[in-house]
Amino acid sequence: MTRIAANLSMLFTDAPFLDRFDRAGAAGFDTVEFLFPYDHPIDVVKTRLDRNGLRLSLINAPAGDWTAGERGFAARPSKRAEFRASVEQAITYATGLGCPRIHVMSGITAGEPDRAACEAVWTENLREAADMAASAGLFISIEPLNSRDVPGYFIAHQDPTLALIQGLDRRNVMLQFDVYHTQIMDGDIIRRIERLKGAYGHVQIAGVPDRHEPDTGELNYAEIFAAFDRTRFDGPMGCEYNPRGRTEDGLGWAAPYLRTPA
Numbered sequence: 001m002t003r004i005a006a007n008l009s010m011l012f013t014d015a016p017f018l019d020r021f022d023r024a025g026a027a028g029f030d031t032v033e034f035l036f037p038y039d040h041p042i043d044v045v046k047t048r049l050d051r052n053g054l055r056l057s058l059i060n061a062p063a064g065d066w067t068a069g070e071r072g073f074a075a076r077p078s079k080r081a082e083f084r085a086s087v088e089q090a091i092t093y094a095t096g097l098g099c100p101r102i103h104v105m106s107g108i109t110a111g112e113p114d115r116a117a118c119e120a121v122w123t124e125n126l127r128e129a130a131d132m133a134a135s136a137g138l139f140i141s142i143e144p145l146n147s148r149d150v151p152g153y154f155i156a157h158q159d160p161t162l163a164l165i166q167g168l169d170r171r172n173v174m175l176q177f178d179v180y181h182t183q184i185m186d187g188d189i190i191r192r193i194e195r196l197k198g199a200y201g202h203v204q205i206a207g208v209p210d211r212h213e214p215d216t217g218e219l220n221y222a223e224i225f226a227a228f229d230r231t232r233f234d235g236p237m238g239c240e241y242n243p244r245g246r247t248e249d250g251l252g253w254a255a256p257y258l259r260t261p262a
């Protein structure tokens with residue numbers, strides 16, 4: 001059964017962050033995800049979730065100076081201390097907010113030592129993060145990002161990323177299958193959904209190439225949802241797109257997956 005979640009870092013962005021929870025609830029979402037809640041105390045965010053009857057499916061660990069282009073630390077030998085601190089903070093928030101999964105970003109590795117050094121530090125960091133997360137009963141999510149939008153990011157393709165994850169030997173680290181990035185870098189979406197069944201723990205969606213609503217662009221989301229259904233994937237897929245206009249006005253495609261207003 002297809003389930004969706006509102007990504008509050010990209011939807012309803014005409015409202016301040018905390019007010020986006022109310023907008024998502026009113027629009028009929030029962031689940032949300034977002035990147036960085038860290039400017040707000042946990043209890044304040046929790047109140048917004050609870051008063052709208054919302055579950056939280058994913059947060060990102062702090063990823064550094066986002067506006068300056070930083071995208072996390074896991075593969076950056078020069079950022080070991082920042083990595084550990086970011087995972088600790090994310091675990092505190094995920095635990096307090098009842099969120100089962102943390103997206104840990106790998107970082108832009110241009111400017112770091114050679115690839116082998118980055119891979120070695122990524123592996124050490126992720127094993128440590130996985131063990132910290134496992135003690136709290138949490139999953140870690142690892143997402144390749146397309147190199148058109150995020151040049152120099154450590155991981156850009158699904159298969160090599162899965163090989164890295166398998167090398168960790170940690171059961172609570174899984175792929176994040178963002179259909180938008182995957183279509184740009186790898187394609188063959190339907191077969192890939194089937195072949196990687198069981199390897200991804202979180203899914204995100206958007207139209208390609210413009211990253212708008214999934215009802216535009218080169219992908220057929222009816223077929224993609226059916227493929228995820230066949231694999232028995234039942235997690236809420238994050239709607240991680242830039243709405244063409246007001247978020248609510250572009251939710252026609254989502255009507256079958258939203259709650260009807262009380």
Ligand SMILES: O=C(O)C(=O)[C@@H](O)CO
Nearest residue numbers: 035060103143145178240
């Ligand atoms: O951009 C995406 O896609 C994400 O999922 C973010 O968490 C990180 O870039």
Ligand SMILES: [Mg+2]
Nearest residue numbers: 143178204240
């Ligand atoms: Mg994504």
